[in-house]
Amino acid sequence: MLANNHKRIMRNTGMLYMRMLLAMAVTLYTSRVVLDVLGIEDFGIYHLVVGFIALLGFLQGAMTTATQRYFAFDLGDSGGKDLSRIFNTSLMIHCMLAVCIALVAETAGYWFVSTQLTIPDARMPAAVSAYHLAVVSFVFSVLMVPFTAMLMAHERMGVFAAIGMVDVLLKLAAVIILQYVGSDKLIAYAWLLLVVSLVTFTLYTIANKLLFPKIKLRWQWHSRQFRTMLSYTAWNTWGNLAAALSGQGTNVLLNMFFGPTVNAGRSIASQANGALNSFVQNIQAAINPQIIKLYASGDKSQMHSLVLHASKYNFYLLFMLALPVLLNTEALLGIWLVEVPPYAAIFLQLTIINSLIESFSGPLMTSAQATGKIKLYQTIIGSILLLNLPISYVALLKWQVPEIVLAVTIGISITAFLVRLAILRVLVGLKVMDYIENVIIRSACMSAITVATVYALNIIKASGIADLIFNVISALTISILAVVTIGLTSKERTKMILLLMSVKKKIYKGKKP
Template sequence: MSDNTTNNKRIAKNTLLLYARMLLTMTVSLYTSRVILQVLGVEDFGVYNVVGGIISMFAFINGGMVAATQRYITFEIGSGNKEKLKRVFSTSLQIHAVISILVIILGETVGLWFLSEKMVIPNGRMESALWVYQCSILACVVNIMSIPYNADIVAHEKMSAFAYLSIVDVVLKLLIVYLLMLSPFDKLVVYAVLLLIVQLSVRLVYTRYCKKHFEESSYVHSFDVALLKEMSGFAGWSFWGSLAGVLYTQGLNMLLNVFFGPVVNAARGIAVQAQSAVQQFVTNFQMAINPQITKTFASGNLEQMHSLMFRSARFSFILLFFITLPVLLETDFLLTIWLKTVPDDTVVFIHIMICISLIYTTANPCVIANQATGKVKVYQAVVGGVLLTILPISYTVLKLGAPAYSVFIVHFCMELVAQFSRMYMLRKLINLPIRQYFNNIYIPIVGTVFVSIILPIFVHMQFEEGWLRFIVVGFTCVLSVSLSAFFIGFTKNEREFFLDKGLRILKNGR
């Protein structure tokens, strides 16, 4: 059996395991979001989202190390250097410990001042907001220290660990909802404390799993100065990208709070959860294929690397579009079913944020490919620089009186510019032909989109809002996107592969 066949089977298996995990966690997440919004109320829900976002902003310090840790662990597994793999893991733990200390210092000084002096918090809720804030600091530290262990699981492609251990996470989050409804105390404070306990418990389980299954995950107290400098240098240039990511997520959240108050933060919080739910369909596929992109580069097989990048981008976009087209058409109805109280602006927020997610599906393979090369200096400076402009431009348009959703339009436009920048720089880094990139990715997905939307939009306009229209539109979207993707979005070899698999399934089922 060839290596490519083995790798494809591993990717397929890991994708299925991650989808099983996703379906479980998404179902629980959608249910708990509805209950928590009802129990906390719109204002407290908005307070939780915006206060926790302050600490998330400080986490940008760690953003570069997330990429560095994942890249170096995966690269060393691909190269087969076990001794260096051990040093990489221990060094990454040391760096993350230093970052955790920095986050605590910033959180208890600058962040605390910003919360007390600049944030718009409803009267009488500042004490509760401070509880949420302190819990968020501790939760952030827990997540930072868990990154090397998660990276080790992904690099070894043991996605079954995520699938099985997510059951623990799901059960604990359901328990939170139950306890929150019974609690006679301040529910915002109780929610923050319980979430912290759950995060800590889940992290301990993942750490235990790694130490049991991966030899390199046992910490060795020694300082490899050369490796420390190398990883820190990689992370330093990745800093720009992570800073931009924090500013166009939590930074925009802060901006919306200053201009519009916590009710708009609640709308954004709901939109983010909806976006995250559909995004999981793609994230799971990409998580399964990303290590292979890095490993093919480590082995020097650039042609196979390009092929994986094309497939990842195209399949990711089509898969997300398959899920989001009915959501885009039936957003109002779905929100009415999901939530009893729908904050203003939620619908338009969801529409624009889903479009941003669709654009980013084609960016992820470029990000992973650049990290695989280790040459991130110019790439991160340019792409990070483009994305860093999102916050100041958004501030300017809001200052001029633009509506809240305008900040997401700014994000969408700058994401397009950033993607063209990524493609241009990868042309030399990995010998990526731009024309081949367009022919294998953008032409098929643009054709798929334009052909597949005609029938669903027509059907949507023929019915009044309700279950009948939702079912008919959903069925039409599935049929239209499936056929368009098969004949336009897939290559000839991919069509033959899916036909062969389908015929085998039908034959074995008889």
Template sequence: MNASISSNKRIMKNTMLLYLRMLFTMGVALYTSRIILNVLGISDYGIYNVVGGVVTIFGVINAAMATASQRFITFELGGGNINKLKIVFCTSLNIHILISLVIFIIAETIGLWFFYTQLNIPIGRIGAAFWVYQFSVLTTMVMMITVPYNAVIIAHERMSAFAYISILEVVLKLLIVWALTVFGIDKLILYVVLLFIVQMIIQVVYVFYCRLFFKETKFQLLWDGLLFKKMSAFAGWQLFGCTAGVAYTQGLNILLNIFFGPAVNAARAVAVQVQNAIQNFSLNFQQAINPQITKSYAINDQERLSVLINASSKYSFFLVFFLSLPVLIETQYILSFWLGIVPEHTANFIRIMLVVMMIDVTANPLITAAAATGRIKTYQMVVGGILLLILPISYLFLKLGYNPEIVFLVHFGMVICAQIARLFMLRKMISFSIRRYFKEVALRSLIVGSISIVLPLVVSEYLNSSFASFMIVCLICILSTSCSIYFFGLQKNEQHFAKEKVSQLYYKLKK
């Protein structure tokens, strides 16, 4: 019981640190995105996102291996086997170095062929787009080599490191914005070069931090053939799932570029930025709780594992819905106030993507639990197979002449199917109760969402578009969502806990 209380306190502390980090970085990101969009222009901004997306496709191999590293390192740390932990880290680092070299070769052959023959880039900007591509490749290589170091930090739950290093990263990115407004050379090329330099600095800091505090990160020529096979098998099936993820993110981005050009890519890029800003609130909470999910499985604590999965899913939904509701209702006003120049389709993209995100955030704890078992072959075949259908179905609709919004509606439908499949797969993998999940997570989330939206939506219909009306709608959203979460989203013990925390905060402020 004491261990459980200690773990809960650690989760709360790490969550607060990650939120402080996120609020700081998000505030700067929202400020800089307007300047970058205006400095680069809609076309160059779209080029940067679609060309960078091509590199992300080749990084899918690394994403799969990153999940494997995270799972094996956290599992061994939870089991307390320090010697095995050192072997896992060194093996993981060797694999990531090899992967970075493989991806470099693929990117400079198949990738360049795709760049020159398939992408829709204005003729006058092909030269600049080429350098965007090259520096995106280099940035990806730097980040993938340091993945095992980041995995160790997360496994040890040292979230303060992410918080402090993020401050440095934000300051450096502010300097990038300043440089774009001062120097007269090609803005797009300057932007990608400076981003590469910033990532180099940040990743080096992460490596030095790990070498200073964690003994297992001191690299040695250790190799475990059996471990390599296990990690490779895990990563291989994870690759299948990551491929599906890339298909409905960067794959759709490329489809939009082929059918509609860079302007629609710019609209999607803005929508993704809004989505990421809100989603980061839940991801920070989940990043704090995910190591506990893996460690609970490692010590075979099934009850705590179920509690953590359901709590993470439910609270993540409440959090993103709380933040998304004002954006869903006042999308057009927010975009006009924030950007000034608003690419066509942006508002519709944002609304659909936020609804998709509400489902995705409840899926992440299920994904973490499935990965913790290490037995993901069937899981990835089923769930990954469903998500892979997003790209061909979207292509079919676009060929039939539908508007670009259709790809996000297809995404929405398939994500619901994938979530249902996850629940049934997890029931077999860890004896997970679907009935309990439906009662504690799905039903409560649905009730909260349905009740919360009614009053703000009615009020917004009777108000003119202005800053005053926007603030009124936001206030009503806050009150409506807070009351709905408290009365319909929380169980009795959770309501009691919430009242205690609010009372403690009130008395502290009163003093």
């Protein structure tokens, strides 16, 4: 059964990678063009106001996790017997949630954006208009959650990936159109992204109607299901609020202390890191339904094995991709962008380090969510994450340097990860010492030896394009060799060789006339 699960995960991951590679290429291109067309100031303003709306979206994050968990759990426990009821309850809650978020965003949120953020007076009307349009786009993203969760729970990654590719291509078209718009480009960009959100939402609803005809949309009140999901969501909300404040709240702090130019550097770092991190997110998205279904079926042994392997592979994959970027940050940013915003390089390096730490935690978080008993988990982890905001504020008052915010974030991430392990030991019986030995220690040894080797070979600073290419290829090659020889056990290496041979055989077979 575990072998079949691994095959399904690999197949689904492959489909998501196709979507991700297109998204990454388009994101890198569009970020360059939008930064050039809008300018550093407007670019920072747009991502600041959008980031503030995302801060209000902690409720959406809570419901997204709850929806995916309940869909996948029902499929693993009863084969989807109650799926229609769960879907309709979820859709009803998301409609209510969309209204609540819109009301908060257009009252308290509007007041904060128009009076508290550091935005030049001449650009305030455009910033406010972009904010209103971004609120509407966000409402569509909230309503989209039950439909995307249904696809993910059924592991219909091909459809999910296809719609994702359409969304990416539409955003590319929006950026191309933006270059020829004669009116205010900040407002035009917000309008174009609103149209993209509407089209994407329509595609998800059509896909669900065609693929799951047994799921009938009915506005029916299921009080017991509603209370169950709402109770689960209430505790999830605390964790998501803390995560939102930890991420977007510090972006607001940077704006208050240093202005929108620094926000532009943070936004570029976040987008570049997001492109790297999307590799891990795709693996995690393919694994999440399996972790929940294994727990629902009572197979904790296989679930623990999957959690350990997923944590380790998440880190390895991100490390292999991140190392060349960490060593050549300024050179790569110089090639990517027409004009590099201030602090973009140091922000990117620190953000990547934080992502490497967090890459271990994805499977742990999914395990906690699978149990449905998240009161203790969310209370403790949420409280730890929430400390990021006051500590960052105090650190900014003392040192007055933007990068201190990300240094604080890294410390918080390490603390939260260690506490997650302790909680999972109680919640699902995870063997912490096995996890430390097979995941943390092995990953740390592999990373240390790789970095030492890179330094010994002096693959550090590029003085030209040829040096940069050599550095990137060398760092990538060394990290891959280190993962295979040090990061994997002999049993895992054997499985990998057999898998590669199987893929090669299928490719060769497909080429035969």
